[in-house]
Amino acid sequence: MANYKYHILLCGGTGCTASDSPKIKENFEQLLVEKNLTNDVQVIATGCFGFCEKGPIVKILPDNTFYTQVKPEDCREIIDEHIIKGRKVQRLLYENPEDQKHISDSKHMGFYKKQMRIALRNCGFIDPENIDEYIARDGYKALASVLEQHDPAATIDLIKKSGLRGRGGAGFPTGLKWELCAKNAADQKYIICNADEGDPGAFMDRSILEGDPHSIIEAMAIGGFCIGATIGLVYIRAEYPLAIHRLQVAINQAREYGLLGKNIFGTDFDFDIILRYGAGAFVCGEETALIHSMEGLRGEPTFKPPFPAVEGYMKKPSNVNNVETYANIPVIINKGWEWFSSIGTEKSKGTKVFALAGQINNVGLIEVPMGITLREVIYEIGGGIKGGKKFKAVQTGGPSGGCLTEKFLDTPIDYDNLVAAGSMMGSGGMIVMDETSCMVSVAKFYLDFTVEESCGKCSPCRIGNKRLCEILDKITKGHGTMEDLDKLRNLAHVIKDTALCGLGQTSPNPVLSTIDNFWDEYVAHVTEKKCPAGQCKALKKYVIDPEKCKGCTACARNCPVGAINGTVKMPHEINQELCIKCGTCMEKCKFNAISIK
Amino acid sequence: MEKIKSLADLKKRREELQSKLELREGGDNVENLVQVKVAMATCGIASGAKQTMEAIIEECKKQNVKAVVSQTGCMGYCYAEPTVEVKKPGMDPIVFGHVDVKKGQELVSKYIMNNEILEGVIPVNYEKIDNK
Numbered sequence: 001m002a003n004y005k006y007h008i009l010l011c012g013g014t015g016c017t018a019s020d021s022p023k024i025k026e027n028f029e030q031l032l033v034e035k036n037l038t039n040d041v042q043v044i045a046t047g048c049f050g051f052c053e054k055g056p057i058v059k060i061l062p063d064n065t066f067y068t069q070v071k072p073e074d075c076r077e078i079i080d081e082h083i084i085k086g087r088k089v090q091r092l093l094y095e096n097p098e099d100q101k102h103i104s105d106s107k108h109m110g111f112y113k114k115q116m117r118i119a120l121r122n123c124g125f126i127d128p129e130n131i132d133e134y135i136a137r138d139g140y141k142a143l144a145s146v147l148e149q150h151d152p153a154a155t156i157d158l159i160k161k162s163g164l165r166g167r168g169g170a171g172f173p174t175g176l177k178w179e180l181c182a183k184n185a186a187d188q189k190y191i192i193c194n195a196d197e198g199d200p201g202a203f204m205d206r207s208i209l210e211g212d213p214h215s216i217i218e219a220m221a222i223g224g225f226c227i228g229a230t231i232g233l234v235y236i237r238a239e240y241p242l243a244i245h246r247l248q249v250a251i252n253q254a255r256e257y258g259l260l261g262k263n264i265f266g267t268d269f270d271f272d273i274i275l276r277y278g279a280g281a282f283v284c285g286e287e288t289a290l291i292h293s294m295e296g297l298r299g300e301p302t303f304k305p306p307f308p309a310v311e312g313y314m315k316k317p318s319n320v321n322n323v324e325t326y327a328n329i330p331v332i333i334n335k336g337w338e339w340f341s342s343i344g345t346e347k348s349k350g351t352k353v354f355a356l357a358g359q360i361n362n363v364g365l366i367e368v369p370m371g372i373t374l375r376e377v378i379y380e381i382g383g384g385i386k387g388g389k390k391f392k393a394v395q396t397g398g399p400s401g402g403c404l405t406e407k408f409l410d411t412p413i414d415y416d417n418l419v420a421a422g423s424m425m426g427s428g429g430m431i432v433m434d435e436t437s438c439m440v441s442v443a444k445f446y447l448d449f450t451v452e453e454s455c456g457k458c459s460p461c462r463i464g465n466k467r468l469c470e471i472l473d474k475i476t477k478g479h480g481t482m483e484d485l486d487k488l489r490n491l492a493h494v495i496k497d498t499a500l501c502g503l504g505q506t507s508p509n510p511v512l513s514t515i516d517n518f519w520d521e522y523v524a525h526v527t528e529k530k531c532p533a534g535q536c537k538a539l540k541k542y543v544i545d546p547e548k549c550k551g552c553t554a555c556a557r558n559c560p561v562g563a564i565n566g567t568v569k570m571p572h573e574i575n576q577e578l579c580i581k582c583g584t585c586m587e588k589c590k591f592n593a594i595s596i597k
Numbered sequence: 598m599e600k601i602k603s604l605a606d607l608k609k610r611r612e613e614l615q616s617k618l619e620l621r622e623g624g625d626n627v628e629n630l631v632q633v634k635v636a637m638a639t640c641g642i643a644s645g646a647k648q649t650m651e652a653i654i655e656e657c658k659k660q661n662v663k664a665v666v667s668q669t670g671c672m673g674y675c676y677a678e679p680t681v682e683v684k685k686p687g688m689d690p691i692v693f694g695h696v697d698v699k700k701g702q703e704l705v706s707k708y709i710m711n712n713e714i715l716e717g718v719i720p721v722n723y724e725k726i727d728n729k
Contacts, residue, residue: 003654005668007620061624062665086637086670125621135607136614144604258600266602 004042006083009059011124013048013210014203014242016056020072021045024056027075041083047211049124050365051111054094059106059124066106067092097361097383111362114381116343118351119167119327120367123211128246131253134214140259142333143218143225147267152226156182159226159329162337163349168194168285168322169397169426170502171348171415174329181227181309181319189229190318191220192308193326194290195236195243198282199398200449201357202429205323207365208353209236209243212327213250217260219326221271222333227319232273235290237280247275282399282453286501287320289455300457301501322427324353344370348414352425358395358432359386371412374404378432389434392533393517397426399446399453400506402513403439422513424506438535439518440525444472446510454503461504464495468511477538480526489515534596540581541597546571548593555585555594616658623665631664631709632690634682638671645697646679652698653681656705664709674719683708692719 010016010025028043049057054068058078065088067078074092081087093102094109106112117123126133134140146155160175181189193216197205209216220232236244251273254260262270276294283289284299291313293299312318328350332340341349348370354377355365361383368377374394378384385391393403402423404411411417415425433442447469456462468491471484492508492515499505515522524530531539544555544564551569556562563579566572574585586594601607623630635641635650650668657664674680677694681704684690693704694717707713 003651004620005650005654005666007624009621061621062627062667064624064627084637086668125625126618132614133618135611136618138611140601140607141604141611144607148604256600258602265604265607 004040006041007061008041008043008078009046009061009124010043011047011049011055011057012045012128013052013055013123013207014240015048015052017242019056021056023072024058024070024075027072028079031075031079035079035084037079037083041079044127045129046125047123047128048120048207048365050115050120050207050367051109051362052364053362057124058092064105064107066094066104066109068094110380110383111364111366114372114376115367116351116369117367118331118343119208119324119353120211120365121331122215123207123365126212128211128213129249131214131250131257134212138334139214139330140218142330143221143259144265146222146225146333147265147269150267152182152228155222155226155333158337159332162332162340163344163347164325164328164332164340165348165415166322167324167328167352167427169400169424171425174321174325177309177319177321178223178226180307181317184310184317186317188231188314188316189227190313190316191224191227191229191232192287192290192294192313192318192320193220193232193234193236194285194287194320194322195234195240196278196285196290197237197240197323197427198280198285198453199427199429201431202355202398202427204353204355204365204428206240206243208323208327209240210246213243213247214254215327215330216247216323217250217254217273219329220273221260221264222329223319223321223326224271225269227317229319230270230272232271233276233294233313234273235276235278235284235294238277239280244275244277251275281455282449283455283501283503286503289501290320291318298455300455301503303500324428345412345414345417347416352413352428354428354430356382356430356432358430359389359434359437360384360432361386368413370414373410373412375409377413377430378409382432385432385434387434389436392433392435392437393439393442395423395431395433395442395510396429397424397506397509398429399449400424400502400509401426401429402509403433403442403517405517422516423509436533436535438476438531438533439514439521440472440476440531441535443510443514444469444476447472447507450503450507454507458498458500458504460495460499461501461507464491464499465504465507467491468495468508472511475522475525476531476536478525478529478536482523482526485515485522485526537581541576542574542579542581542583542585542594543597544572544574544585545593545595548591550591550593552590554588554590558584558588560584619663620665623663627665629686631662631686632682632684633664633666633704633709634669634684635666635696636670636672636674636678636680636682637668640671640675641678641680644678648698649679649681649696649701652701653705656702657709660705660710662705662709664705677717677719680719685709693717694719 032038058067058070156178164174165171278284281299284293286301289299289301308318351367353367408421450465454461492511495508549571556564563575637646679696681696682692
C-alpha cells in the first residue's frame with residue numbers, strides 16, 4: 001500500500017492543459033517510476049487554481065510550494081531537487097512583483113490572500129475525476145442529510161434564509177425560485193443547470209465543472225428533491241469538451257455509487273442527470289431560449305409569463321439555475337444558512353467568482369466575498385494594471401453590463417451597488433482596461449457581439465442593435481455628428497424598453513454606460529475627430545517633426561503606399577490622403593521624429 | 598463498486614477516504630498543525646532517515662496525531678543523522694538528533710503528544726529566513 005509523502009498537484013484546467021500540463025503529468029509519472037518513488041509521491045491533475053496568468057501551475061504538498069510556468073522539461077529538476085533533496089527550485093517560484101522576492105507558500109501571495117473560496121472550494125485541490133476525493137471532502141453529505149431529513153420545505157426555507165441569489169447575473173433569490181417551482185403540482189418536473197456560459201472573457205462555470213463536477217451533481221439532486229423533480233438536465237455548450245468529459249465521468253461514478261439512480265441513500269427518491277449540448281449561441285443562456293433549445297426547437301426566447309416554474313421544459317414546471325449557484329448549495333446545507341449569510345453585504349450574501357481579464361497583471365479566476373471593493377480586486381488580487389499604466393475602467397457583466405470608472409473603485413461590489421453604478425454583476429466577467437483603451441471602440445466591440453448573437457426574433461434587438469453598431473462605427477471612423485450622439489442615447493433607451501428578452505433589454509448597456517462615464521471621449525471623436533486613447537485607426541494622424549527629421553529617407557523607402565515625400569537630407573512630409581496608418585514609418589525612424597497626433 | 602445506501606454508509610466511506618487527503622488538508626492549514634521535518638539528504642538517508650520517516654508517519658496514524666510530516670534537505674548536523682525538526686503550533690522548533698525508528702516513535706508519543714523532551718536535542722544555531 002502506497003504511503004505518500006508528497007502530493008504533486010497539477011492544474012488540469014483548460015488553460016493549463018493548453019500550455020502542456022498533460023505532458024508535465026506524464027513526465028512526472030515517468031520520472032517517479034524511474035526513481036522508484038511511485039509509492040512515495042502521488043501526482044494529481046486537479047481543476048483550475050485560478051492563477052492562469054502564470055500557468056501551468058504545479059503545487060507540492062505538504063509544504064504548499066507553488067511553482068509557476070512549469071515546463072515539461074522542468075519536471076526532472078523538481079523531482080531531483082525538491083522531492084529527493086528537499087530543496088525548492090527557486091527559479092520556478094512565484095516572484096512577488098513588489099520586492100522581486102520569491103514566495104514559496106501560496107498563502108502569502110497577494111493573489112490568494114483576499115480570496116475566499118466557497119464555490120471553488122475543491123478546484124485545484126481534488127482530482128475532479130475521482131469521486132472518492134470529493135466524498136473525502138464532505139461530498140454528498142448535504143444530499144444525504146437532506147434526504148434523511150426528508151422535508152423539502154425545510155430545505156427550501158434554509159436556502160431562502162441563506163440569502164443565496166442567482167449567480168448567472170440577474171441575482172434572483174434561489175430559495176424563492178425553488179419554492180415557486182415546488183408549489184406547482186405536475187406528474188413530471190425538471191431541474192436544469194445552465195452551463196451555457198457565453199460572456200466574452202468569462203470562464204467561471206467552465207472552471208467549476210472542470211474542477212469540481214460532483215458539487216453540481218449533488219446540488220442538482222438536492223434541488224430536484226426540493227422541487228419534486230426526478231430528472232436533471234445540464235445544458236452545456238459543446239465548446240467545453242473538457243468540462244463535458246469530466247461531468248460525464250462524474251455522472252457515471254455517481255451512478256456506480258448509487259448516488260444517482262433509483263432509491264438514493266435507501267430512500268424513495270429517484271434522480272438522474274442527462275447532458276444536453278448547446279451549439280454556443282449566446283441567447284441560449286436566457287432561460288426560455290435555453291429550454292427551447294433543449295426541446296430541439298430554435299434557441300429563441302419567449303415572453304414571460306408563463307415562467308419556467310409553471311411551464312418550462314416539455315411544458316412541465318422546471319427550475320433553471322446557474323452552475324455557480326449550484327456549487328454553493330452543498331456548502332450552505334453543510335455549514336448552515338447563518339454561516340453563509342454572515343458573509344457579504346446586506347442584500348448580497350456569500351462570495352462571487354470573477355474571471356479577471358484584460359490589461360491586468362494577474363489574469364485568472366478569483367472568488368471573493370461580496371462587498372469587496374474594485375480597488376482590492378484590481379490592485380491587491382489582480383496585481384494592478386499591466387506595464388504600470390493608468391487604470392481607466394472595468395467592464396463587468398459582459399455584453400449586458402457596463403463600465404465602471406475610477407470613481408467606483410471604492411464601491412463595495414454587490415448586485416445592487418453595481419446596478420446603481422450603471423453596470424451589473426453579470427455572470428462574473430471582469431475586463432480591466434487601461435488608459436490606452438478607447439471607450440467608443442469598447443462599446444462597439446460589445447455591440448458587434450450582440451448583433452452577431454441576436455436571435456432576430458424581435459425587431460428592437462435585431463434592427464436596433466445593428467443601427468447602434470453602425471452609428472458607433474461611424475463615430476470611430478471620424479464621421480460622427482453631435483446628432484448621432486443624441487440618436488445613440490434615444491435608440492438605446494427604446495431598445496431597453498421594448499426588446500423581448502434579457503439579451504435585448506440589456507444590450508444597449510455598454511453604450512449607455514460609456515456615454516455616461518466617458519462623454520468627453522465621444523465628443524472628442526465627433527467634434528475634434530480625435531481619439532484621445534489613440535486607438536481608432538481612422539482618426540490617427542502620423543506627422544513628421546521637421547526639427548527632428550534628418551532626411552535619411554528610411555520612412556519614405558519603407559512606406560508601403562508611397563505616402564511620404566521629401567528630398568534627401570531635407571525634412572520629409574506624410575501625405576495624409578494616401579497614408580493607411582500602418583505605423584511602419586514610426587517603427588523605421590531612428591530619430592523619433594514621427595509621432596501620432 | 599458497492600453502492601452507498603445511507604448516510605451512515607457515506608460517513609463510513611468518508612472516514613476511510615479522508616486519510617488520503619490529509620496530506621493536502623495539512624498543507625493548507627500548516628500553521629495550526631504539528632510540523633515534522635525529516636532531514637533527508639544523502640547523509641540522512643544513509644543513516645536510515647527513510648525508515649525513521651516511515652515510522653513517524655505510521656506512529657502518527659496509530660496515535661491519531663494530526664501532523665504534517667515532510668522531508669527536507671541537509672540541516673548540517675551530519676554527525677547526528679538522522680535529524681528531525683519538530684515544530685508544534687505556537688512553539689519554537691526543536692531539532693532532535695540520532696532519531697532512529699524507535700526514537701521516531703517516541704518522538705510522537707512523548708514529545709508531540711505529551712511535551713516530554715527526549716534526549717539528543719540539538720541547540721538551534723541558525724536563523725531561518727523563510728518565515729519572516
